[in-house]
Amino acid sequence: MTLPQDIQSSAEDYMDSQTHSNRPISSILIIIAMQTEALPLVEKFQLSEDHNSVFPKEVPWVRYHGVYKDLQINLIWPGKDSALGVDSVGTISASLVTYASIQALQPDLIINAGTAGGFKAKGASIGDVFLVSECAFHDRRIPIPVFDLYGVGLKQTLKTPNLLAGLDLKVGKLSTGDSLDMSMQDEASIIANDATVKDMEGAAVAYVADMFKVPAIFVKAVTDIVDGEKPTAEEFLQNLATVSAALDEAVTQVIHFISGKCIHEL
Ligand code: ADE
Numbered sequence: 001m002t003l004p005q006d007i008q009s010s011a012e013d014y015m016d017s018q019t020h021s022n023r024p025i026s027s028i029l030i031i032i033a034m035q036t037e038a039l040p041l042v043e044k045f046q047l048s049e050d051h052n053s054v055f056p057k058e059v060p061w062v063r064y065h066g067v068y069k070d071l072q073i074n075l076i077w078p079g080k081d082s083a084l085g086v087d088s089v090g091t092i093s094a095s096l097v098t099y100a101s102i103q104a105l106q107p108d109l110i111i112n113a114g115t116a117g118g119f120k121a122k123g124a125s126i127g128d129v130f131l132v133s134e135c136a137f138h139d140r141r142i143p144i145p146v147f148d149l150y151g152v153g154l155k156q157t158l159k160t161p162n163l164l165a166g167l168d169l170k171v172g173k174l175s176t177g178d179s180l181d182m183s184m185q186d187e188a189s190i191i192a193n194d195a196t197v198k199d200m201e202g203a204a205v206a207y208v209a210d211m212f213k214v215p216a217i218f219v220k221a222v223t224d225i226v227d228g229e230k231p232t233a234e235e236f237l238q239n240l241a242t243v244s245a246a247l248d249e250a251v252t253q254v255i256h257f258i259s260g261k262c263i264h265e266l
Pocket of ligand 1: 115116117118179180181198199200223224226232236
């Protein structure tokens with residue numbers, strides 16, 4: 001029987017997605033917003049910078065790539081803001097690089113790794129590394145029915161029970177917004193999101209990953225205690241280098257665990 005072309009190709013797409021989960025993961029996309037977090041991993045995995053960028057020439061995004069433990073690794077750092085020279089943190093760059101990287105690199109799995117603020121009332125301490133169970137936004141308040149839910153943008157992450165059992169990571173929910181500090185309104189939304197960690201990229205990466213049905217996991221290391229006494233920016237900068245080392249160690253363990261496994265084995 002010959003199927004019409006469009007039905008046949010969607011059946012093929014479906015079968016493709018099925019076989020996907022039954023073959024070992026081969027291509028991983030790691031998205032990391034800050035250079036300090038990214039460079040130790042570039043060194044550890046002996047990745048090389050791509051000088052013939054897969055991205056448009058205008059963007060500051062940097063791709064490091066290589067093969068590590070039989071995995072094709074692409075690590076994307078959104079680079080420095082071209083006008084101000086600081087890391088392009090936040091949801092706009094995160095969603096753009098996630099979109100462009102999925103298009104160009106067709107990864108089997110996305111890992112968004114980075115630092116985060118943690119809530120001691122929810123069990124977070126400086127240096128803890130969390131595997132995120134779900135992501136949502138806390139600064140997109142739209143008090144109109146259904147738009148309110150769209151604003152929160154709740155996304156489940158890939159369920160990885162074996163990875164969790166194999167590694168010494170905490171589990172918690174992540175809330176994302178475009179500010180390092182926390183207004184009272186943000187705080188109320190973060191509490192409503194039941195979040196243990198707070199970052200500036202996760203839910204944006206999750207939004208795009210979900211759009212293209214690419215499984216995604218989120219590894220977040222705590223640099224500052226949001227509900228503590230110290231000013232956030234000061235505590236963040238003070239702990240950034242040491243906590244980045246803990247983050248990179250955790251990401252390395254995650255990569256070792258993933259090597260040779262299928263998505264459904266994680
Ligand atoms: N990254 C590290 N600390 C953070 C915080 N307190 N808020 C948002 N992103 C962060």
